[in-house]
Amino acid sequence: MISSNSVLGLIFANMHENNVSDLTKERTLGSVLFGGRYRLIDFPLSNMVNSGISEVGVITKSNYQSLLDHLGSGREWDLARKNGGLHLLPPFSHVGSGIYRGRLEAIYGVMDFVEHSNADYVVMSDCDVIANIDYSKAIKQHIETGADITAIYAKGIYDSAQHKATIFGIDDGRITDVTINPLICGECCISLNSFILSKKFLEKIVREAVSRSLYSFERDILQAKKEEYKIFAYEHNEYYERIDSMQSYYNANRALLNSENRQSLFKKSRPIYTKIRDNGPAKFGLESSIKNSLIADGCVIDGTVENSVLFRGVKVAKGAVVKNCILMQDTVIGKESRISNVITDKLVSIDAQRTLTGSESYPLYIGKKANI
């Protein structure tokens, strides 16, 4: 086990947000709702905490109100600490920082924070991967192999028609090839956008890159310097989901209806933490019928719900039928409405006797606070 002060966590809350631009219109990717009661940032943040990391900086650049509201002081992740703890790092406006173009510039913008930390190592993660990753094992491997950079990946099917990802070519544990959104299809080693470096090394490459006006970690470091630096791969060989499109968001939520996936993601010994809302338990009425669904606290269900994920405080009135849907916080479905393959954002209300139908391969998305 690593000592808790020796590793600094850095989370990029905004990276990849354009992949689900509907969901991130008013929020960061990190604050996108997921799985009935979570936000995407809960996963990297909980993973870091469960791996003994007690100092985490969250780098964000825009639309971060919901993120600040969700994270607060970090208490729910046990990160409200005197030493270390959670640090929110919004853009800092002076020449050379502020709105960044890529990961390296983003880190440069928070260089004071990084330098101030006593950590020896840094774990960086984005918010587009849902997995229960034990970083302490990856850090151990990083130290043992003497790597400059360790990149966490998973094996999976990549199809350029549907996905966006960084793909690694790996030879005997070392990354020998890096392609970004390649035009291929098949089983690949897909980057989970989590990296481990020593803090000194990170500071060095960030300064060098910025002095040459380079900003992309993937292109300017992983791709360009793969021969010069020792870049190793660490395989996450358990369940994971990646969010790189609305379709994958829809599928990833519904993948949680599978009990093996849930068991792999929500381990008793490594729980996923999130903000508490103090709702009552889910309540099911006399004529309710529920099959194969996740129903979070505060839901009041009097209708029929099948193969769906309902976030906290959703209300489904009598006679309403909800099938294959993702209904975010405080959605209200009126009497005898029938909706299927629909994603509703927060606070959507659908009046009585409406019919809304999306399709399995193209779910219908309804924006925040819409009334239908």
Add this chain to the structure above:
Amino acid sequence: MYIKKECVAMLLAGGQGSRLYALTRDMAKPAVPYGGKYRIIDFPLSNCTNSGIDTVGVLTQYQPLVLHDYIGNGQPWDLDRLHGGVHVLPPYQTALGASWYEGTANAIYQNMSFVERYDPEYVIVLGGDHIYKMDYSLMLDFHKKKEADLTIAVIDVPLEEASRMGIMTCDDTGRVVDFTEKPAQPKSTLASMGIYIFTWKKLKKYLIENEEANTGSKDFGKDIIPAMLNNDERLFAYAFDGYWKDVGTLDSLWEANMDLLSPTVTLDLYDPEWKIYSRNPIAPPQYIGESARVENSMISEGSNINGNADFSIIFDSVTIEEGAVVNYSIIMPGTVIKSGAVVEYAIVGEDCVVESGAHIGASPEQYENRDEWGIAVVGHNVKISGGAKINPKEIISEDK
């Protein structure tokens, strides 16, 4: 340095709750789970927070481990405060010796120094055995308006229940003229809810006198209130007409849970203006499976339901396997009901395992003589094996 508080709450949470038998063997009554995700003490604590009372002393004595652990620093109820907040007050040793809390009045007497630190005008005394939502600030306004020395919250009860309670008789102005504990012939139906607001100076005087008189009971109902009435102090009754339920017995605990499923009961746990706070479990959302049949039930986080749940309160992290049947029952956190087991009209405690083929409880319709019927109860951490049958009214606290 202590900042003066207008009103300090003292919550009496030391009671054993002996009539809850197996459920209170290892925990004090206020820590007993209720309503799918709460413990009884969440109600008075949340009422305090929602009423603007931010300084609460919780007096504990019997089996305090679970309760102390649950209260912690008071953060879930927003009672982790720079000034005030929640304070757990167990009995303690002094230079003159050590004594347990001998009665309700004595418990407050022993903690007078805690109250004095905040130099309050008023003290509200609460119990840890009722389910209700009440705005104490309105009662305090009433107390001030009446220039009362003591205001007692009262609720109108059916006449047949009155002889089991402390009964008040009032004049036209609401002033209490008579108070009798458990009267054989009740003169009114106004029952004390065990919620008192005292003007602190008065209470302090009576606590000291009561301690010196050494009555043996040292109790609010038996000593303090009669003494104040005798001396013609200003005692007023504050009428409350919301939902209020004593959960001191197994039957009433079961009923109070079932009340949550009744459309006619006014206790609303979903009111954003008056939330009941609790220490939330860290668990994924509740999953209702393909083979499940869930009707008129409450289910909490982390539970996996693949069997039937009808008219039941299911706490967090409960598993009901496919083919298991749970009717009119309360299943507390972490319990597993295996496939083929039947649980009806029962309370099953925390972290139990009910094996396939076990049968707990029975429906009252099967009994011609209703007195033979009652709910079946399984305590915490109990394993019920496959062939076991737990009859109505049976209380199990060891593996069977």
